[in-house]
Amino acid sequence: MLHLWLSGIGGLLQARELMFLTLGMAMGLFFGAIPGLGGATALALLTPLTYGLDPFTALALAGGVMGAVPMGGSITAILLNAPGSAPSAATCLDGHPLAQQGKAGLALGAAASANAIGGIIGTISVLAILPIAKELVLLFGPPELFLLAVLGLIVVATASRGKMLRGLIAGTFGLMISFIGYNDVTGALRFTAGIAYLWDGVHLVPALIGLFAVAEMINLSVKGGAITKDAKAVAITSMTSGLLETFRHWRTVVRGSLVGTIVGAIPGVGGTVASFLSYSLTVQASKNPESFGKGNIEGVIAPEAAINAKDCSCLIPTLAFGIPGGVEMAVFMGLLVLHGLQPGPLMLIDHQVEIYGLIWALTGSCVLASFLGLFLARPLSKLTLIDSEILVPTVMSVALVGSYAVDRNIGNVIVTAIFGILGYLMIRFDYPRLTMVVALVLGAAAERNFHQTSMMSDGNLSIYLHRNVCLVLLIGIVALLVAPLFRGLKRAPAAGLAL
Amino acid sequence: MKLFGTPLLDYLPALGLALFTAAFLATSYTYSAQARAFPAPVAWVTLALIALDLVSRTQTSAGEAIRRHLNPGAHTPEASHALDKHLAAALWLAVFAVALALIGVLCAVPLYMFASLRFQGRRAWFTSLWISAVATGALWLLFAVLLRLELYPGYFFGGA
């Protein structure tokens, strides 16, 4: 296996491949930063340009794009609360409050370094599990995916400590929205009010652009001023301060990377779940959970580590069985096909060097993009000093046009506007957006997997007790539900002693 | 005016959600049993949670207990800005979105940017003009030229 790894690196370390890797990295960074564009658009545009290239070079270019997109998304998530892609929305939760405190440079530096380290840890994990990739993908069927969705929802709901009731309401609201559209199991169209646009439900990326970017711009428009008023803090931003914070919180980085690696490897789950789950678990594990959402640097490190770790691992279901984890992977599969590489079990046997080359390209691009992010941290943080009267209409225009550009559908603009107002109301009336977003992502999949499990087991719920992975997940669910009780009991005697 | 010691306006968010959920629930019962197997129970649970939320907003002992155990960190927003500022911000967004749909990107964006800078931001005419022109040009360059994306022409100009 080592010789395959080395062949992969060797193939990449040629002038032409490195050039295309760098080009892909630059494009990924740029596309990742613009809300609504992202890696899928970049890959779709590049695919025709790769016709004359040999497969290895095409993969270097694609890896360059995919590795850099998360860093691009982090930049706008932190500076403008405008997630460049869906997974970056989790970075908004603490990244933008840091920018508002004049610490955008710190947040960008932490994001860049967490990105790079998360990507490296993700790569090492994937290299280790690639030989058993097929078996891993086959471990997760509808029962496991349903319980995973339940686990994800509970993690996120219990993370909104201090606001659990409102968190649960936001979560169930998100679930209701997720049920809009065509139901794959029954073939029924639900809650569409006859609107064709809603046949495939509320589109996620336009909704997130609204919930975060547009809502924040409404907020800024009402408050006035700039994102931050602390010009002095922005001026003394050090490139290395963010880097040091990441090393200080190494446990958060490792946790986030492992969450990203595991979630990314599960077919059909996607990066948004990885980043939000990593964030929520970090909140749960923290001694100061109430500080999250107000500019806790761990709230930036956790999702960023997860996002890049998942980039490598979500290649597993894509390459092993042709099951794309998201739109970006689906477009990437199209590029593979054009170069005669058909995703499937045979690809893992016949094209190992190419696969390892791709993994190294992803990692290299991620590290390069992170360096660039570190380098640009201070100049970019000056964007937070721009007056809202100029910033708000500019960001609104980019957000709404970017939302249209997702799939050239004007309905996206309406969704973004509606979710923008909804997001603003949620900020004003103190309902957490985190639980709603995760429920929106997981709801439809949870329902589909539940129905499929019922069909598999003829409605017998004991199926969940007869599968090993399900048992592990059930234990996790029970532990999460019971943990707050133990915490409360632990605090009570201490309070008694204090008295 | 107050109800159980709380201004009526403070109940509005929960009541708004309850209205949406009730409509959702009623609609779910028009579908087959399998199709509503998930949506209906979720809607019922939401209504129950909203009921708890409504009680938690009251100044009663039950409300206090729910707040202490389930919502200790939640806050009721203070009226830090006049209502018209919030409405104005939402209206600008709504008008811009509708304009995009009706007259397209290349007309709506410069108009919105100019109007926002001039009338909301109170910038000078010339400043508003050149910023709008530069921003629109940059968007056109990025989406139409670099990405070769056909910018939406607007419903009135042939858009679908």
Add this chain to the structure above:
Amino acid sequence: MIDRLTRRGFILTAGAAASLLAADSDYPNKNIDFIIPKAPGGGFDNLVRVIAPSLEKYLPHKVNVVPDNIPAGGGGKGIGQLYRARPDGYTIGAIDIPGSFILQERQGGAGFDLNKITWLCSMGKPEYFCLGVGANSPLKTLADLQALSKTRPVKFTSSGPEGTAYGATVIGTKLLDIRTQLITGYKGSSDFVVGAIRGDGDAVIAPVTSLRPMLQSKTVRVLATFEPKGTFPGIPDAAALGKPELGQILLERLIGAPPALPPAIKAILSAALNKAMADPQTVGLAKKFEVEMAPSSPEQAVARIRENAAFFAKWKSSLMV
């Protein structure tokens, strides 16, 4: 049925197109939207993405052909959008038959009538289906499956109730006297085939091109093929099973345009599409996933639809459950 199709129709159309080309020299002058009513990443999507760049080469003017995935509503939204688009040659779409007919019936003709679509050509030869189980399945032969069905319904993984695979599964199992229960809701062929491998269900009926790579990697075992003359050594085909009707269960992929497309533009598109499908790059790539490109005229495409629709109409009551 496939052998009866000749190249005569194609040559006639190409000739007509050549003369009409001179008359309509403006078209096309902007991007052409190529609607794919399927999720990205599947075989259907891949074929369109292989054809699209070649199509750009053979159009009279340099424009982009932009694949546009619109999988909502089981594909109904994409087909509806194609149907309602302006008949100006700037929107075409790939449609799978007979899945789309099943869809039209289920959704009450929601917004489209496939009989009114302007058919341009077919995208490769039709595909047969075959029946497989996971490599670790205790079922070794078709007889095992049929024996199992006497004790309980056999569970087949499949797409939603609008897909061609769903139709193939319902009809195929009826012809083979297998009592069936479907596990639906998978997103695409890769998904439901993997579902069978994983053991979600007992078996799967999928296009030959979907199962063959899995067979080669030893993750799947094929128990029967619906081909009239089998290409899996040692596996019974439709003739050996005494069920020639199995050979009429086909997956066809056709390319169409909105109703009332002007004849001149129809001829240009049809000719360009056929040239694109004969392009060596397209042929080579399509061969990699076992699709054989075969030029055809619009008339031949319509004839294929009529045959297919007639066969599936016989099974309407089973499919609409």
